[in-house]
Amino acid sequence: MGFEPSALSVLRWDEPPEGPVLVLLDQTRLPAEEVELVCTDVPALVRAIQTLAVRGAPLLGIAGGYGVALAAARGFDVAEAAGLLEGARPTAVNLGYGVRRVAAAYWAASGKGEGDEAAAAAALAEARALHREDAQASRRMAEYGQALLEELLPGRAYQLLTHCNTGALVSGGEGTAFAVALRVHRQGRLRRLWVDETRPLLQGARLTAYEAARNGLAYSLLTDNAAGSLFAAGEVDAVLIGADRIAADGSVANKVGSYPLAVLAKYHHVPFIVVAPTTTVDLETPDGTSIIVEQRSGQEVTELTSPQGVSAIGGGGIVVAPLGAPAYNPAFDVTPPELITAIVTEEGAISPVTGVGLAELCARSSQVTIS
Numbered sequence: 370m371g372f373e374p375s376a377l378s379v380l381r382w383d384e385p386p387e388g389p390v391l392v393l394l395d396q397t398r399l400p401a402e403e404v405e406l407v408c409t410d411v412p413a414l415v416r417a418i419q420t421l422a423v424r425g426a427p428l429l430g431i432a433g434g435y436g437v438a439l440a441a442a443r444g445f446d447v448a449e450a451a452g453l454l455e456g457a458r459p460t461a462v463n464l465g466y467g468v469r470r471v472a473a474a475y476w477a478a479s480g481k482g483e484g485d486e487a488a489a490a491a492a493l494a495e496a497r498a499l500h501r502e503d504a505q506a507s508r509r510m511a512e513y514g515q516a517l518l519e520e521l522l523p524g525r526a527y528q529l530l531t532h533c534n535t536g537a538l539v540s541g542g543e544g545t546a547f548a549v550a551l552r553v554h555r556q557g558r559l560r561r562l563w564v565d566e567t568r569p570l571l572q573g574a575r576l577t578a579y580e581a582a583r584n585g586l587a588y589s590l591l592t593d594n595a596a597g598s599l600f601a602a603g604e605v606d607a608v609l610i611g612a613d614r615i616a617a618d619g620s621v622a623n624k625v626g627s628y629p630l631a632v633l634a635k636y637h638h639v640p641f642i643v644v645a646p647t648t649t650v651d652l653e654t655p656d657g658t659s660i661i662v663e664q665r666s667g668q669e670v671t672e673l674t675s676p677q678g679v680s681a682i683g684g685g686g687i688v689v690a691p692l693g694a695p696a697y698n699p700a701f702d703v704t705p706p707e708l709i710t711a712i713v714t715e716e717g718a719i720s721p722v723t724g725v726g727l728a729e730l731c732a733r734s735s736q737v738t739i740s
């Protein structure tokens with residue numbers, strides 16, 4: 370099957386004379402500047418992950434996989450590198466999946482006595498396979514997601530609401546939830562994409578609006594607080610979001626602010642649809658309460674940061690609270706399955722969302738299983 374990398378160069382492997390590197394589009398600088406960040410080692414990549422220069426569940430998996438390949442190619446300790454990468458952020462299950470999968474390919478080749486160079490080549494080949502598969506999964510999710518919308522809301526042009534950023538910036542392809550909106554747009558069926566700004570780090574305002582504009586979508590940005598009045602006015606036909614980890618019972622961890630949207634959607638009888646590849650499903654996490662939610666620095670709440678600023682994310686911005694104000698800053702929240710109309714994966718959609726349905730989808734998946 371052909372591999373069509375996304376038009377945005379979000380992440381690429383490069384081999385200049387000084388040695389292999391992983392080149393990332395620095396998402397903390399968007400939309401002001403399209404600046405690349407060159408990672409020559411794993412600690413640099415870990416910093417990029419923690420500062421959200423590279424982010425979003427599927428892309429974290431791809432980056433983690435290439436990170437292991439980078440360690441192997443540069444002769445660093447692969448086990449140590451894998452540990453550092455896997456621990457960089459706790460919630461998106463794809464990160465650990467990508468790291469473990471590429472490390473397993475490395476150990477398998479090295480176990481066969483093929484030598485360091487061959488083991489490093491095996492790791493890189495596996496990272497590339499993961500990248501390619503994610504692009505393919507993205508295309509299929511877009512098809513299934515659009516078909517589901519047609520089934521739920523036949524013959525309509527939709528007003529869709531989305532939260533956080535789920536497009537090409539988080540994917541080997543065109544993304545998850547955003548890829549569905551993009552397909553609907555290309556078919557002339559998107560009336561408007563409502564884009565939540567997504568406080569505190571503004572992934573919606575900085576990144577989704579950037580992607581929507583780049584692709585010519587009709588979109589409007591709103592503060593997260595404005596969503597309720599939009600639902601009340603009947604201006605939202607469906608909510609589309611991504612996921613960072615889906616537990617075995619169908620509970621979905623996604624960017625903080627997703628759960629209140631699900632409650633609003635239920636109250637207003639609006640479909641609430643989660644779009645994520647099966648690599649985001651974690652059958653070993655039994656339920657929502659078992660999902661570890663990343664807690665981030667309170668400074669991200671007490672300060673407003675600008676992509677033009679010296680330190681775009683995580684401090685150095687305009688102070689909007691009294692000095693030393695304590696802050697609550699979970700990066701994600703968890704939506705229980707009963708509030709979710711459907712989960713769409715590259716293997717199809719399930720509705721209602723049940724543990725059995727989810728397990729069946731995963732069993733169908735061609736994703737590599739790692740023990």
Ligand SMILES: CSC[C@@H](O)[C@@H](O)C(=O)COP(=O)(O)O
Pocket residue numbers: 421424425426427461532533534535536539544545546572610611612613623624625700
């Ligand atoms: C397909 S992306 C799904 C999620 O990863 C996305 O919605 C999200 O919550 C990203 O959070 P982030 O903290 O920016 O990495």
